[in-house]
Amino acid sequence: MPYFPEDFIFGVATASYQIEGAWNEDGKGESIWDRFAHTPGNIQDGTTGDVACDHYHRFEEDVALLKELGVDAYRFSISWPRIFPEGRGRVNEKGLDFYRSLTGKLQEAGIKPVVTLYHWDLPQKLQDKGGWESQETVEAFAEYARFLFQSFAKEVFLWITHNEPWVVSFVGHYEGRHAPGKRDFKSALQVSRNLLLSHGLAVQAFREEKTLGSIGITLNLTPVHPFSDSEEDILAAKRCDGYFNRWFLDPLFKGEFPEDMLLWYEKKGFALPQLSEEEKSLIAQPIDFLGINYYFRRVVGKGEGAIFEVEFFNPPQSEYTDMGWEIYPEGLYEIVKRVSEEYQPEDIYITENGIALPDQPDSKGRINDQKRIDYLRSHLLALHRAVDEGCPVSGYFVWSLMDNFEWGFGLSKRFGLVYVDYTTLQRIKKASFYWYQKVVKSKRVD
Numbered sequence: 389m390p391y392f393p394e395d396f397i398f399g400v401a402t403a404s405y406q407i408e409g410a411w412n413e414d415g416k417g418e419s420i421w422d423r424f425a426h427t428p429g430n431i432q433d434g435t436t437g438d439v440a441c442d443h444y445h446r447f448e449e450d451v452a453l454l455k456e457l458g459v460d461a462y463r464f465s466i467s468w469p470r471i472f473p474e475g476r477g478r479v480n481e482k483g484l485d486f487y488r489s490l491t492g493k494l495q496e497a498g499i500k501p502v503v504t505l506y507h508w509d510l511p512q513k514l515q516d517k518g519g520w521e522s523q524e525t526v527e528a529f530a531e532y533a534r535f536l537f538q539s540f541a542k543e544v545f546l547w548i549t550h551n552e553p554w555v556v557s558f559v560g561h562y563e564g565r566h567a568p569g570k571r572d573f574k575s576a577l578q579v580s581r582n583l584l585l586s587h588g589l590a591v592q593a594f595r596e597e598k599t600l601g602s603i604g605i606t607l608n609l610t611p612v613h614p615f616s617d618s619e620e621d622i623l624a625a626k627r628c629d630g631y632f633n634r635w636f637l638d639p640l641f642k643g644e645f646p647e648d649m650l651l652w653y654e655k656k657g658f659a660l661p662q663l664s665e666e667e668k669s670l671i672a673q674p675i676d677f678l679g680i681n682y683y684f685r686r687v688v689g690k691g692e693g694a695i696f697e698v699e700f701f702n703p704p705q706s707e708y709t710d711m712g713w714e715i716y717p718e719g720l721y722e723i724v725k726r727v728s729e730e731y732q733p734e735d736i737y738i739t740e741n742g743i744a745l746p747d748q749p750d751s752k753g754r755i756n757d758q759k760r761i762d763y764l765r766s767h768l769l770a771l772h773r774a775v776d777e778g779c780p781v782s783g784y785f786v787w788s789l790m791d792n793f794e795w796g797f798g799l800s801k802r803f804g805l806v807y808v809d810y811t812t813l814q815r816i817k818k819a820s821f822y823w824y825q826k827v828v829k830s831k832r833v834d
């Protein structure tokens with residue numbers, strides 16, 4: 389029976405724009421996701437995060453759910469425009485008070501706070517001045533981070549500078565499906581560079597402020613498999629591995645963007661200015677852990693697609709989630725093994741893993757999400773194998789505590805261990821809540 393170590397951290401994760409609501413209350417400034425969701429056509433089901441789970445007003449009820457779940461830690465993000473409505477300068481005390489109350493309730497419940505500094509809700513005022521393409525945002529992020537390290541100097545267990553810089557860069561600035569909705573590959577490359585620089589400045593500030601806890605960054609990593617063993621499919625998979633994974637792993641742990649990708653982008657007309665020696669050491673300064681968000685793998689072959697010349701495949705024999713993502717538990721084992729061996733991080737936390745399902749209450753108001761239990765079990769067993777083989781993994785967070793606003797899909801995709809009825813905002817614990825409660829308590833997956 390696979391047991392996790394006694395001190396292994398089990399948690400759940402959320403993010404500010406996805407759960408808080410109160411989008412313009414108590415002095416909060418507008419974020420790029422407020423603007424993006426308010427723009428008709430951007431969100432598939434036409435909903436917004438204006439109310440979402442109304443966590444801003446119901447956080448005490450939600451902390452009580454966390455306490456009942458028995459988690460060791462709770463990962464949430466701080467809404468930058470709730471603290472600095474204009475991005476920098478004036479502080480919104482009521483915004484700061486909300487997070488002080490939340491961390492206070494967590495401490496009362498014996499739950500370790502894990503804080504993500506940036507989970508995509510950039511102050512709109514900074515976007516109006518160029519957003520992540522601009523050096524001003526890099527500097528503003530460093531100020532924002534330093535202010536939070538000073539304001540929560542002792543309360544936080546883990547600090548995560550950025551959540552998924554790949555998504556911020558390429559889904560937000562190339563694919564255009566996320567805020568700010570740009571479709572410009574050159575912008576996306578510039579954004580990825582600035583996110584890494586801002587991460588480095590935040591880590592420096594963390595060390596200078598002698599803040600308690602640990603600091604790291606969270607990447608969404610996906611194993612990339614060639615559709616066939618043909619030379620061109622293997623090369624296509626290598627290109628995609630560079631695009632999805634190595635583009636951030638290499639600068640963070642080796643101080644360089646991957647050479648093959650720089651050459652490929654240059655060949656496609658997107659020459660990226662070299663990082664200076666100072667920038668390389670800023671980005672690659674030591675961090676205490678790497679956060680990995682894992683959901684699925686990618687299967688690719690040679691294709692005619694513009695920049696990457698790849699085609700994606702969905703293996704017919706696999707099962708898929710409500711997001712259309714392949715269920716591939718071994719991918720979690722693969723990515724943890726690969727990262728441990730190739731990049732030797734101090735420590736790893738699986739900061740997100742979960743599944744969207746079309747959950748609905750039955751006639752008795754219960755939600756029997758057995759498929760979510762099967763997904764979480766299979767992924768925890770895969771993770772356990774990596775831990776058993778000596779990979780430095782110290783924790784695992786389910787995405788998500790509760791159903792929430794799923795970005796471009798709006799409220800239509802449900803990832804929660806807790807169901808949210810968006811008309812009444814009632815929370816309903818799913819079968820997976822009780823299953824995970826047992827895992828957390830026993831540290832065992834059966």
Ligand SMILES: N=[N+]=NCCCCNC(=O)[C@@H]1[C@H]2[C@H](O)[C@@H](O)[C@H](O)[C@@H](CO)[C@@H]12
Binds near residue numbers: 406555683787
């Ligand atoms: N092409 N493409 N890819 C799309 C992005 C990769 C997969 N999605 C994620 O990793 C996001 C992560 C996010 O932190 C959270 O805020 C989201 O709610 C979850 C669920 O979606 C996951």
